[in-house]
Amino acid sequence: MNDVLLTIILIVIKLGLVLGTVLSLAAYMVLAERKVLARMQMRHGPNRVGPFGLLQPLADLIKLLCKEDLIPERADRWVFMLAPAISVGTALLAFAVIPFGAPLQIFGRTIELVICDLNIGLLYLFALSSLAVYGVALGGWASQSKFALLGGLRAMAQMISYELALGLAIVPVVMASKSFSLTAIVASQQSLPNALRHPLAFLIFVIAIMAESKRTPFDMPEAENELVAGYHTEYSGMRFGMFFVGEYVNLIVLGSMLTVLFLGGWHGPFLPSVGWFLIKILAVAFFFIWVRGTVPRLRYDQLMAFGWKILVPLGLLNILVTAVWLLWRG
Amino acid sequence: MVTVLFYTLAAITLATTVLCLTRNNPVHAVLYLVQALFALALLYFMLGAPLLAAWQVILYAGAIMVLFLFVIMLFEPPVADKRTSGRLTHWFFPVMLGGLLLACGGALIAMDPAAKASLSSYWLTPRDYGRALFERYALAVEIISLILLFAAVGAFHLGRRYRSTTKEDVS
Numbered sequence: 001m002n003d004v005l006l007t008i009i010l011i012v013i014k015l016g017l018v019l020g021t022v023l024s025l026a027a028y029m030v031l032a033e034r035k036v037l038a039r040m041q042m043r044h045g046p047n048r049v050g051p052f053g054l055l056q057p058l059a060d061l062i063k064l065l066c067k068e069d070l071i072p073e074r075a076d077r078w079v080f081m082l083a084p085a086i087s088v089g090t091a092l093l094a095f096a097v098i099p100f101g102a103p104l105q106i107f108g109r110t111i112e113l114v115i116c117d118l119n120i121g122l123l124y125l126f127a128l129s130s131l132a133v134y135g136v137a138l139g140g141w142a143s144q145s146k147f148a149l150l151g152g153l154r155a156m157a158q159m160i161s162y163e164l165a166l167g168l169a170i171v172p173v174v175m176a177s178k179s180f181s182l183t184a185i186v187a188s189q190q191s192l193p194n195a196l197r198h199p200l201a202f203l204i205f206v207i208a209i210m211a212e213s214k215r216t217p218f219d220m221p222e223a224e225n226e227l228v229a230g231y232h233t234e235y236s237g238m239r240f241g242m243f244f245v246g247e248y249v250n251l252i253v254l255g256s257m258l259t260v261l262f263l264g265g266w267h268g269p270f271l272p273s274v275g276w277f278l279i280k281i282l283a284v285a286f287f288f289i290w291v292r293g294t295v296p297r298l299r300y301d302q303l304m305a306f307g308w309k310i311l312v313p314l315g316l317l318n319i320l321v322t323a324v325w326l327l328w329r330g
Numbered sequence: 331m332v333t334v335l336f337y338t339l340a341a342i343t344l345a346t347t348v349l350c351l352t353r354n355n356p357v358h359a360v361l362y363l364v365q366a367l368f369a370l371a372l373l374y375f376m377l378g379a380p381l382l383a384a385w386q387v388i389l390y391a392g393a394i395m396v397l398f399l400f401v402i403m404l405f406e407p408p409v410a411d412k413r414t415s416g417r418l419t420h421w422f423f424p425v426m427l428g429g430l431l432l433a434c435g436g437a438l439i440a441m442d443p444a445a446k447a448s449l450s451s452y453w454l455t456p457r458d459y460g461r462a463l464f465e466r467y468a469l470a471v472e473i474i475s476l477i478l479l480f481a482a483v484g485a486f487h488l489g490r491r492y493r494s495t496t497k498e499d500v501s
Contacts, residue, residue, distance in 0.1 A: 078424060126384075131391060138357075152403065157400065163393075
Protein backbone atom coordinates (compact mmCIF):
# COMPACT_ATOMS: atom_id res chain seq x y z
CA MET A 1 0.00 0.00 0.00
CA ASN A 2 2.80 2.34 0.99
CA ASP A 3 4.50 1.61 -2.30
CA VAL A 4 1.36 2.40 -4.30
CA LEU A 5 0.93 5.67 -2.41
CA LEU A 6 4.55 6.60 -3.10
CA THR A 7 4.12 5.84 -6.81
CA ILE A 8 1.03 8.05 -7.00
CA ILE A 9 2.79 10.89 -5.14
CA LEU A 10 5.74 10.60 -7.53
CA ILE A 11 3.44 10.76 -10.57
CA VAL A 12 1.67 13.85 -9.17
CA ILE A 13 5.02 15.57 -8.50
CA LYS A 14 6.24 14.77 -12.02
CA LEU A 15 2.95 16.00 -13.51
CA GLY A 16 3.17 19.28 -11.60
CA LEU A 17 6.79 19.85 -12.58
CA VAL A 18 6.26 19.03 -16.26
CA LEU A 19 3.04 21.06 -16.64
CA GLY A 20 4.54 24.04 -14.77
CA THR A 21 7.70 23.98 -16.86
CA VAL A 22 5.87 23.53 -20.15
CA LEU A 23 3.31 26.29 -19.54
CA SER A 24 5.88 28.86 -18.38
CA LEU A 25 8.19 27.82 -21.22
CA ALA A 26 5.30 28.37 -23.66
CA ALA A 27 4.69 31.85 -22.23
CA TYR A 28 8.35 32.77 -22.61
CA MET A 29 8.47 31.20 -26.07
CA VAL A 30 6.00 33.89 -27.14
CA LEU A 31 8.33 36.56 -25.78
CA ALA A 32 11.37 34.90 -27.35
CA GLU A 33 9.62 34.74 -30.70
CA ARG A 34 8.73 38.44 -30.58
CA LYS A 35 12.24 39.42 -29.47
CA VAL A 36 14.09 37.29 -32.03
CA LEU A 37 11.79 38.33 -34.88
CA ALA A 38 12.22 41.96 -33.87
CA ARG A 39 16.01 41.63 -33.91
CA MET A 40 15.88 40.03 -37.34
CA GLN A 41 13.88 43.03 -38.58
CA MET A 42 16.19 45.63 -36.94
CA ARG A 43 13.69 46.45 -34.17
CA HIS A 44 13.88 46.07 -30.39
CA GLY A 45 10.72 44.10 -29.64
CA PRO A 46 8.85 44.31 -26.33
CA ASN A 47 11.14 46.02 -23.76
CA ARG A 48 8.87 48.13 -21.54
CA VAL A 49 7.46 45.67 -18.99
CA GLY A 50 10.15 44.67 -16.50
CA PRO A 51 13.86 44.31 -17.29
CA PHE A 52 14.38 43.51 -21.02
CA GLY A 53 10.60 43.07 -21.29
CA LEU A 54 10.77 39.89 -19.22
CA LEU A 55 7.39 40.47 -17.57
CA GLN A 56 5.64 40.87 -20.94
CA PRO A 57 3.99 37.39 -20.88
CA LEU A 58 2.44 38.22 -17.50
CA ALA A 59 1.11 41.53 -18.81
CA ASP A 60 -0.30 39.76 -21.90
CA LEU A 61 -2.00 37.17 -19.71
CA ILE A 62 -3.65 39.83 -17.53
CA LYS A 63 -4.80 41.68 -20.65
CA LEU A 64 -6.30 38.53 -22.19
CA LEU A 65 -8.07 37.56 -18.97
CA CYS A 66 -9.60 41.03 -18.57
CA LYS A 67 -10.90 41.26 -22.13
CA GLU A 68 -14.57 40.66 -22.87
CA ASP A 69 -15.31 37.10 -23.89
CA LEU A 70 -17.37 37.54 -27.06
CA ILE A 71 -19.40 34.75 -28.65
CA PRO A 72 -20.92 35.54 -32.07
CA GLU A 73 -24.71 35.63 -31.89
CA ARG A 74 -25.31 32.89 -34.44
CA ALA A 75 -22.40 30.71 -33.36
CA ASP A 76 -22.84 27.16 -32.15
CA ARG A 77 -22.13 28.06 -28.51
CA TRP A 78 -21.03 24.70 -27.12
CA VAL A 79 -18.83 23.71 -30.01
CA PHE A 80 -17.42 27.24 -30.06
CA MET A 81 -16.45 26.95 -26.41
CA LEU A 82 -15.12 23.41 -26.77
CA ALA A 83 -12.72 24.07 -29.66
CA PRO A 84 -9.94 26.01 -27.83
CA ALA A 85 -10.00 23.44 -25.01
CA ILE A 86 -9.35 20.64 -27.53
CA SER A 87 -6.44 22.63 -28.94
CA VAL A 88 -4.74 23.09 -25.56
CA GLY A 89 -5.74 19.69 -24.19
CA THR A 90 -4.28 17.62 -27.02
CA ALA A 91 -1.04 19.62 -26.87
CA LEU A 92 -0.62 19.26 -23.10
CA LEU A 93 -1.56 15.55 -22.95
CA ALA A 94 1.33 14.72 -25.26
CA PHE A 95 3.84 15.32 -22.46
CA ALA A 96 2.63 12.21 -20.63
CA VAL A 97 4.89 9.92 -22.67
CA ILE A 98 7.92 12.10 -23.44
CA PRO A 99 11.06 10.99 -21.55
CA PHE A 100 12.87 14.13 -20.44
CA GLY A 101 15.88 12.74 -18.62
CA ALA A 102 17.98 9.71 -17.65
CA PRO A 103 16.56 7.58 -14.78
CA LEU A 104 17.39 9.07 -11.36
CA GLN A 105 18.57 7.11 -8.31
CA ILE A 106 17.10 8.56 -5.10
CA PHE A 107 17.11 6.62 -1.77
CA GLY A 108 17.71 3.37 -3.61
CA ARG A 109 14.66 3.85 -5.84
CA THR A 110 15.00 4.24 -9.58
CA ILE A 111 12.81 7.08 -10.80
CA GLU A 112 12.15 7.15 -14.53
CA LEU A 113 11.98 10.73 -15.78
CA VAL A 114 8.84 10.18 -17.82
CA ILE A 115 5.27 10.39 -16.54
CA CYS A 116 4.02 7.21 -18.19
CA ASP A 117 6.26 4.93 -20.23
CA LEU A 118 3.62 3.51 -22.60
CA ASN A 119 4.93 0.74 -24.82
CA ILE A 120 3.03 2.39 -27.70
CA GLY A 121 4.14 5.90 -26.73
CA LEU A 122 4.90 6.93 -30.28
CA LEU A 123 1.42 5.96 -31.49
CA TYR A 124 -0.10 7.82 -28.53
CA LEU A 125 1.74 10.99 -29.61
CA PHE A 126 0.63 10.43 -33.18
CA ALA A 127 -3.00 9.92 -32.10
CA LEU A 128 -2.96 13.19 -30.14
CA SER A 129 -1.47 15.11 -33.04
CA SER A 130 -4.16 13.74 -35.34
CA LEU A 131 -6.86 14.79 -32.84
CA ALA A 132 -5.49 18.33 -32.68
CA VAL A 133 -7.18 18.93 -36.06
CA TYR A 134 -10.57 18.93 -34.32
CA GLY A 135 -9.81 22.05 -32.26
CA VAL A 136 -9.00 24.05 -35.37
CA ALA A 137 -11.77 22.60 -37.55
CA LEU A 138 -14.54 22.96 -34.97
CA GLY A 139 -13.37 26.46 -34.03
CA GLY A 140 -13.58 27.45 -37.68
CA TRP A 141 -16.96 25.82 -38.20
CA ALA A 142 -18.67 27.03 -35.04
CA SER A 143 -17.87 30.73 -35.35
CA GLN A 144 -20.27 31.25 -38.28
CA SER A 145 -17.83 33.34 -40.25
CA LYS A 146 -16.55 32.81 -43.77
CA PHE A 147 -12.97 33.65 -42.87
CA ALA A 148 -12.98 31.27 -39.94
CA LEU A 149 -14.61 28.51 -42.01
CA LEU A 150 -12.04 28.87 -44.81
CA GLY A 151 -9.20 28.92 -42.29
CA GLY A 152 -10.55 25.80 -40.62
CA LEU A 153 -10.91 23.98 -43.96
CA ARG A 154 -7.39 24.87 -45.01
CA ALA A 155 -5.98 23.82 -41.65
CA MET A 156 -7.75 20.46 -41.86
CA ALA A 157 -6.55 19.67 -45.37
CA GLN A 158 -3.01 20.73 -44.53
CA MET A 159 -2.78 18.83 -41.26
CA ILE A 160 -4.19 15.59 -42.72
CA SER A 161 -1.80 15.73 -45.68
CA TYR A 162 1.32 16.39 -43.65
CA GLU A 163 0.38 13.89 -40.97
CA LEU A 164 0.92 11.22 -43.58
CA ALA A 165 4.46 12.44 -44.28
CA LEU A 166 5.04 12.69 -40.52
CA GLY A 167 3.97 9.08 -40.01
CA LEU A 168 6.08 7.83 -42.92
CA ALA A 169 9.14 9.66 -41.53
CA ILE A 170 8.73 7.95 -38.15
CA VAL A 171 8.57 4.41 -39.59
CA PRO A 172 12.34 3.98 -40.33
CA VAL A 173 13.16 5.06 -36.76
CA VAL A 174 10.76 2.48 -35.36
CA MET A 175 12.17 -0.18 -37.70
CA ALA A 176 15.73 0.51 -36.60
CA SER A 177 15.06 0.73 -32.87
CA LYS A 178 12.46 -2.11 -32.94
CA SER A 179 10.09 -0.40 -30.49
CA PHE A 180 7.20 2.08 -30.24
CA SER A 181 8.31 3.09 -26.74
CA LEU A 182 9.95 6.51 -26.66
CA THR A 183 12.28 5.44 -23.83
CA ALA A 184 13.57 2.57 -25.96
CA ILE A 185 14.00 4.87 -28.96
CA VAL A 186 16.07 7.28 -26.86
CA ALA A 187 18.12 4.40 -25.47
CA SER A 188 18.91 3.17 -29.00
CA GLN A 189 20.53 6.53 -29.83
CA GLN A 190 23.24 6.40 -27.18
CA SER A 191 26.13 6.29 -29.64
CA LEU A 192 24.71 8.09 -32.66
CA PRO A 193 21.59 10.29 -32.95
CA ASN A 194 18.99 9.18 -35.47
CA ALA A 195 19.36 12.43 -37.42
CA LEU A 196 22.68 11.08 -38.75
CA ARG A 197 21.41 7.53 -39.23
CA HIS A 198 18.23 8.53 -41.07
CA PRO A 199 19.00 11.95 -42.60
CA LEU A 200 16.16 11.82 -45.16
CA ALA A 201 13.58 10.86 -42.54
CA PHE A 202 14.91 13.69 -40.36
CA LEU A 203 14.45 16.20 -43.17
CA ILE A 204 10.90 15.02 -43.97
CA PHE A 205 10.02 15.06 -40.28
CA VAL A 206 11.26 18.64 -39.78
CA ILE A 207 9.25 19.91 -42.77
CA ALA A 208 6.16 17.95 -41.72
CA ILE A 209 6.19 19.24 -38.13
CA MET A 210 6.53 22.79 -39.42
CA ALA A 211 3.36 22.21 -41.44
CA GLU A 212 1.66 20.45 -38.52
CA SER A 213 2.28 23.41 -36.24
CA LYS A 214 0.95 25.76 -38.98
CA ARG A 215 4.04 27.96 -38.78
CA THR A 216 5.31 30.36 -41.32
CA PRO A 217 6.26 28.76 -44.56
CA PHE A 218 3.02 26.79 -44.05
CA ASP A 219 0.78 29.24 -42.19
CA MET A 220 -1.95 29.31 -44.83
CA PRO A 221 -4.78 28.72 -42.29
CA GLU A 222 -3.91 32.04 -40.63
CA ALA A 223 -2.74 34.02 -43.64
CA GLU A 224 -3.70 37.50 -42.43
CA ASN A 225 -3.82 39.23 -45.80
CA GLU A 226 -6.53 36.93 -47.13
CA LEU A 227 -8.26 35.34 -44.10
CA VAL A 228 -7.97 38.01 -41.34
CA ALA A 229 -6.81 35.50 -38.70
CA GLY A 230 -8.20 32.22 -40.03
CA TYR A 231 -9.99 29.87 -37.66
CA HIS A 232 -9.63 32.09 -34.58
CA THR A 233 -10.94 35.28 -36.20
CA GLU A 234 -14.06 35.38 -34.00
CA TYR A 235 -12.35 34.45 -30.74
CA SER A 236 -11.48 37.04 -28.12
CA GLY A 237 -10.08 37.20 -24.61
CA MET A 238 -8.80 34.03 -22.98
CA ARG A 239 -10.44 31.74 -25.55
CA PHE A 240 -8.17 33.26 -28.16
CA GLY A 241 -5.42 33.01 -25.53
CA MET A 242 -6.02 29.25 -25.30
CA PHE A 243 -5.57 28.82 -29.05
CA PHE A 244 -2.44 30.95 -28.78
CA VAL A 245 -0.97 29.04 -25.83
CA GLY A 246 -1.94 25.77 -27.49
CA GLU A 247 0.08 26.77 -30.53
CA TYR A 248 3.21 27.42 -28.47
CA VAL A 249 2.76 24.34 -26.30
CA ASN A 250 2.44 22.43 -29.56
CA LEU A 251 5.73 23.99 -30.67
CA ILE A 252 7.40 22.59 -27.53
CA VAL A 253 5.72 19.19 -28.05
CA LEU A 254 6.96 18.97 -31.63
CA GLY A 255 10.40 20.16 -30.51
CA SER A 256 10.53 17.39 -27.93
CA MET A 257 9.29 14.84 -30.50
CA LEU A 258 12.11 15.90 -32.81
CA THR A 259 14.58 15.71 -29.91
CA VAL A 260 13.41 12.28 -28.76
CA LEU A 261 13.14 10.70 -32.20
CA PHE A 262 16.07 12.21 -34.05
CA LEU A 263 18.39 14.29 -31.87
CA GLY A 264 19.30 11.64 -29.33
CA GLY A 265 16.82 12.62 -26.60
CA TRP A 266 18.55 13.38 -23.31
CA HIS A 267 21.92 11.87 -24.32
CA GLY A 268 24.88 14.23 -24.27
CA PRO A 269 28.25 14.75 -22.60
CA PHE A 270 29.09 16.72 -19.39
CA LEU A 271 25.71 18.34 -18.63
CA PRO A 272 22.89 16.56 -16.71
CA SER A 273 20.41 14.77 -18.97
CA VAL A 274 17.46 17.14 -18.29
CA GLY A 275 19.72 20.07 -19.21
CA TRP A 276 20.58 18.49 -22.56
CA PHE A 277 16.92 17.85 -23.25
CA LEU A 278 15.99 21.49 -22.55
CA ILE A 279 18.90 22.80 -24.64
CA LYS A 280 17.84 20.66 -27.60
CA ILE A 281 14.18 21.73 -27.37
CA LEU A 282 15.16 25.40 -27.17
CA ALA A 283 17.52 25.01 -30.13
CA VAL A 284 14.70 23.48 -32.20
CA ALA A 285 12.35 26.31 -31.13
CA PHE A 286 14.97 28.89 -32.12
CA PHE A 287 15.31 27.21 -35.49
CA PHE A 288 11.54 27.47 -36.01
CA ILE A 289 11.54 31.17 -35.11
CA TRP A 290 14.49 31.71 -37.44
CA VAL A 291 12.62 30.05 -40.30
CA ARG A 292 9.59 32.23 -39.57
CA GLY A 293 11.80 35.30 -39.79
CA THR A 294 13.35 34.36 -43.14
CA VAL A 295 11.11 32.18 -45.32
CA PRO A 296 8.05 33.56 -47.17
CA ARG A 297 4.65 31.87 -47.14
CA LEU A 298 3.89 29.22 -49.79
CA ARG A 299 0.87 29.35 -52.06
CA TYR A 300 -1.86 26.91 -51.06
CA ASP A 301 -1.65 24.65 -54.13
CA GLN A 302 2.15 24.59 -53.81
CA LEU A 303 1.74 23.47 -50.22
CA MET A 304 -0.57 20.56 -51.08
CA ALA A 305 1.46 19.53 -54.14
CA PHE A 306 4.68 19.54 -52.09
CA GLY A 307 3.11 17.39 -49.39
CA TRP A 308 1.53 14.79 -51.65
CA LYS A 309 3.86 14.68 -54.65
CA ILE A 310 7.27 15.07 -52.99
CA LEU A 311 7.20 14.31 -49.27
CA VAL A 312 4.94 11.23 -49.33
CA PRO A 313 6.76 9.38 -52.18
CA LEU A 314 10.12 10.28 -50.62
CA GLY A 315 8.92 8.92 -47.28
CA LEU A 316 7.79 5.64 -48.88
CA LEU A 317 11.09 5.29 -50.75
CA ASN A 318 12.96 5.93 -47.52
CA ILE A 319 11.06 3.13 -45.77
CA LEU A 320 11.87 0.74 -48.61
CA VAL A 321 15.58 1.61 -48.56
CA THR A 322 15.75 1.31 -44.78
CA ALA A 323 14.01 -2.08 -44.90
CA VAL A 324 16.41 -3.40 -47.55
CA TRP A 325 19.38 -2.10 -45.58
CA LEU A 326 18.15 -3.64 -42.31
CA LEU A 327 17.57 -7.02 -44.02
CA TRP A 328 20.96 -6.93 -45.74
CA ARG A 329 22.72 -6.20 -42.44
CA GLY A 330 20.70 -8.98 -40.84
CA MET B 331 -14.16 -2.32 -10.85
CA VAL B 332 -13.17 -3.64 -14.28
CA THR B 333 -16.70 -4.93 -14.88
CA VAL B 334 -18.22 -1.56 -13.94
CA LEU B 335 -15.83 0.21 -16.32
CA PHE B 336 -16.60 -2.26 -19.12
CA TYR B 337 -20.36 -1.81 -18.88
CA THR B 338 -20.07 1.97 -18.49
CA LEU B 339 -17.97 2.17 -21.66
CA ALA B 340 -20.36 -0.12 -23.51
CA ALA B 341 -23.30 2.06 -22.43
CA ILE B 342 -21.47 5.20 -23.58
CA THR B 343 -20.78 3.61 -26.97
CA LEU B 344 -24.45 2.71 -27.41
CA ALA B 345 -25.77 6.06 -26.19
CA THR B 346 -23.44 8.11 -28.38
CA THR B 347 -24.17 5.97 -31.44
CA VAL B 348 -27.93 6.40 -30.96
CA LEU B 349 -27.47 10.16 -30.47
CA CYS B 350 -25.30 10.27 -33.59
CA LEU B 351 -28.10 8.68 -35.62
CA THR B 352 -30.81 11.01 -34.31
CA ARG B 353 -29.08 14.41 -34.56
CA ASN B 354 -30.30 16.87 -37.18
CA ASN B 355 -27.04 18.80 -37.22
CA PRO B 356 -24.43 16.73 -39.12
CA VAL B 357 -21.46 18.20 -37.24
CA HIS B 358 -23.00 17.25 -33.90
CA ALA B 359 -23.55 13.75 -35.27
CA VAL B 360 -19.88 13.54 -36.20
CA LEU B 361 -18.88 14.65 -32.71
CA TYR B 362 -21.04 11.93 -31.12
CA LEU B 363 -19.57 9.34 -33.45
CA VAL B 364 -16.06 10.44 -32.43
CA GLN B 365 -17.07 9.92 -28.81
CA ALA B 366 -18.32 6.44 -29.66
CA LEU B 367 -15.00 5.65 -31.36
CA PHE B 368 -13.13 6.83 -28.25
CA ALA B 369 -15.20 4.60 -26.01
CA LEU B 370 -14.45 1.68 -28.36
CA ALA B 371 -10.74 2.49 -28.24
CA LEU B 372 -10.83 2.39 -24.44
CA LEU B 373 -12.58 -0.98 -24.62
CA TYR B 374 -9.82 -2.34 -26.89
CA PHE B 375 -7.27 -0.99 -24.44
CA MET B 376 -9.01 -2.81 -21.58
CA LEU B 377 -9.09 -6.05 -23.57
CA GLY B 378 -5.31 -6.05 -23.91
CA ALA B 379 -4.86 -4.60 -27.39
CA PRO B 380 -3.35 -1.12 -26.91
CA LEU B 381 -2.04 -1.12 -30.48
CA LEU B 382 -5.54 -1.61 -31.84
CA ALA B 383 -6.80 1.16 -29.53
CA ALA B 384 -4.17 3.53 -30.90
CA TRP B 385 -5.04 2.63 -34.51
CA GLN B 386 -8.71 3.16 -33.72
CA VAL B 387 -8.01 6.72 -32.58
CA ILE B 388 -5.44 7.55 -35.28
CA LEU B 389 -7.32 6.12 -38.26
CA TYR B 390 -11.00 6.42 -37.41
CA ALA B 391 -11.15 9.46 -35.12
CA GLY B 392 -8.09 11.21 -36.52
CA ALA B 393 -8.42 10.62 -40.26
CA ILE B 394 -11.75 9.23 -41.44
CA MET B 395 -13.98 11.36 -39.22
CA VAL B 396 -11.89 14.41 -40.07
CA LEU B 397 -12.60 13.71 -43.74
CA PHE B 398 -16.34 13.43 -42.96
CA LEU B 399 -16.15 16.75 -41.12
CA PHE B 400 -14.25 18.27 -44.04
CA VAL B 401 -16.94 17.30 -46.53
CA ILE B 402 -19.73 18.48 -44.22
CA MET B 403 -18.00 21.81 -43.70
CA LEU B 404 -17.56 22.22 -47.46
CA PHE B 405 -21.17 21.49 -48.43
CA GLU B 406 -23.26 22.37 -45.43
CA PRO B 407 -23.01 25.96 -44.20
CA PRO B 408 -23.24 26.15 -40.41
CA VAL B 409 -26.77 26.85 -39.24
CA ALA B 410 -27.29 27.74 -35.61
CA ASP B 411 -30.59 26.28 -34.51
CA LYS B 412 -32.15 28.99 -32.33
CA ARG B 413 -34.90 26.67 -31.09
CA THR B 414 -32.63 24.12 -29.44
CA SER B 415 -29.62 26.12 -28.39
CA GLY B 416 -31.01 26.96 -24.94
CA ARG B 417 -32.58 23.59 -24.22
CA LEU B 418 -31.37 21.17 -21.59
CA THR B 419 -30.79 18.32 -24.07
CA HIS B 420 -28.51 20.52 -26.12
CA TRP B 421 -25.76 20.52 -23.53
CA PHE B 422 -26.74 17.84 -21.02
CA PHE B 423 -25.89 14.77 -23.13
CA PRO B 424 -22.55 15.99 -24.49
CA VAL B 425 -21.37 17.17 -21.08
CA MET B 426 -22.52 14.04 -19.27
CA LEU B 427 -21.25 11.53 -21.83
CA GLY B 428 -18.00 13.38 -22.40
CA GLY B 429 -17.39 13.68 -18.66
CA LEU B 430 -18.16 10.00 -18.14
CA LEU B 431 -15.80 9.04 -20.96
CA LEU B 432 -12.99 11.16 -19.49
CA ALA B 433 -13.62 9.66 -16.04
CA CYS B 434 -13.44 6.12 -17.48
CA GLY B 435 -10.20 6.93 -19.30
CA GLY B 436 -8.74 8.41 -16.12
CA ALA B 437 -9.80 5.41 -14.03
CA LEU B 438 -8.35 3.01 -16.60
CA ILE B 439 -4.99 4.80 -16.59
CA ALA B 440 -4.94 5.07 -12.80
CA MET B 441 -5.64 1.32 -12.47
CA ASP B 442 -3.17 0.35 -15.09
CA PRO B 443 -0.44 2.96 -15.55
CA ALA B 444 1.96 0.73 -17.48
CA ALA B 445 -0.75 -0.27 -19.99
CA LYS B 446 -0.81 -3.93 -19.07
CA ALA B 447 -4.26 -5.24 -19.91
CA SER B 448 -6.70 -5.05 -17.03
CA LEU B 449 -9.18 -7.54 -18.48
CA SER B 450 -6.79 -9.64 -20.53
CA SER B 451 -7.11 -13.18 -21.63
CA TYR B 452 -4.26 -12.47 -23.99
CA TRP B 453 -1.84 -9.56 -24.12
CA LEU B 454 -1.36 -8.48 -27.72
CA THR B 455 2.01 -6.88 -28.38
CA PRO B 456 2.73 -4.95 -31.60
CA ARG B 457 4.98 -7.88 -32.61
CA ASP B 458 2.16 -10.46 -32.26
CA TYR B 459 -0.15 -8.16 -34.14
CA GLY B 460 2.28 -7.82 -37.06
CA ARG B 461 2.94 -11.56 -37.17
CA ALA B 462 -0.75 -12.40 -37.25
CA LEU B 463 -1.39 -9.83 -39.95
CA PHE B 464 1.50 -10.63 -42.28
CA GLU B 465 1.94 -14.38 -41.74
CA ARG B 466 -1.41 -15.91 -40.95
CA TYR B 467 -3.60 -13.47 -42.85
CA ALA B 468 -1.04 -12.42 -45.46
CA LEU B 469 -3.26 -13.42 -48.41
CA ALA B 470 -6.27 -11.50 -47.09
CA VAL B 471 -4.11 -8.44 -46.44
CA GLU B 472 -2.76 -8.59 -50.00
CA ILE B 473 -6.23 -8.93 -51.52
CA ILE B 474 -7.56 -6.01 -49.47
CA SER B 475 -4.61 -3.84 -50.42
CA LEU B 476 -5.19 -4.66 -54.11
CA ILE B 477 -8.85 -3.62 -53.77
CA LEU B 478 -7.74 -0.39 -52.11
CA LEU B 479 -5.26 0.20 -54.92
CA PHE B 480 -8.02 -0.25 -57.52
CA ALA B 481 -10.22 2.15 -55.56
CA ALA B 482 -7.43 4.72 -55.38
CA VAL B 483 -6.75 4.48 -59.12
CA GLY B 484 -10.49 4.75 -59.84
CA ALA B 485 -10.86 7.78 -57.60
CA PHE B 486 -7.87 9.39 -59.28
CA HIS B 487 -9.39 8.74 -62.72
CA LEU B 488 -12.77 10.18 -61.73
CA GLY B 489 -11.21 13.23 -60.12
CA ARG B 490 -9.00 14.08 -63.11
CA ARG B 491 -9.58 17.34 -64.90
CA TYR B 492 -9.84 16.94 -68.66
CA ARG B 493 -7.73 19.85 -69.83
CA SER B 494 -8.41 19.45 -73.59
CA THR B 495 -12.20 19.80 -73.35
CA THR B 496 -12.08 22.88 -71.16
CA LYS B 497 -9.66 24.52 -73.57
CA GLU B 498 -12.06 23.92 -76.45
CA ASP B 499 -14.87 25.44 -74.41
CA VAL B 500 -12.87 28.57 -73.74
CA SER B 501 -11.85 29.07 -77.36
